[in-house]
């Protein structure tokens with residue numbers, strides 16, 4: 674049986690506009706797969722299909738060979754976690770509490786009862802706290818556990834958002850433009866972190882990365898899928914994608930369009 678996520682011939686239309694057209698791709702367990710493409714190519718729509726925010730008009734998804742009908746509130750239970758553009762952290766909670774809140778549904782019940790000091794929740798809370806601290810430590814930000822997210826630099830907040838997603842012990846992590854707003858050093862560190870995710874000692878997870886930042890995608894992905902006008906125009910290893918004429922054409926076309934619009 675094929676392990677991992679697969680999209681089979683996905684089509685999405687918004688009125689008369691075809692946002693995704695016959696898109697197929699795989700994210701095998703243990704792999705980092707990138708989705709790139711010029712503005713409007715369909716990357717966010719693809720992400721939204723996998724998260725269940727957008728229901729495809731045609732095609733199907735599968736997880737470990739079984740049919741998958743994603744719903745945003747059930748993703749965690751399926752072993753899928755995501756980070757969104759921006760960090761989306763809870764401003765009123767500490768870093769540690771934010772990460773504890775990302776744990777799975779059973780644990781989250783523990784977290785909520787702990788938050789409201791319900792009886793019998795101490796053991797759950799200690800277990801959750803240990804788990805969350807372990808992830809903060811793994812991501813090199815344990816020193817910020819008791820800080821309010823708003824007091825921290827953006828790059829650290831991004832890591833907290835990643836830690837919160839990992840707290841749910843996902844087998845697949847969806848990253849939506851994680852390099853947005855980061856400088857070159859932060860991006861290099863993020864690349865190292867992403868490469869580490871499928872090799873974690875506990876709970877290794879595959880990654881689907883939707884990203885504009887080409888250097889990051891080229892340096893972390895095992896495979897890259899290139900979208901243009903909603904269609905897959907190339908799939909391959911970073912070296913193959915870098916040299917593919919269709920990819921250069923798509924980006925060049927987009928650059929020319931932007932220039933003439935300006």
Ligand SMILES: Nc1ncnc2c1ncn2[C@@H]1O[C@H](COP(=O)(O)OP(=O)(O)OP(=O)(O)O)[C@@H](O)[C@H]1O
Pocket residue numbers: 687690691692710711712713714715716717718719
């Ligand atoms: N909810 C929507 N209703 C109508 N059209 C939409 C909707 N969402 C996206 N589109 C259109 O679908 C196409 C694909 O958009 P999408 O946001 O998926 O592209 P993208 O590759 O993520 O672009 P960017 O890199 O600019 O974020 C675009 O033409 C966009 O205008």
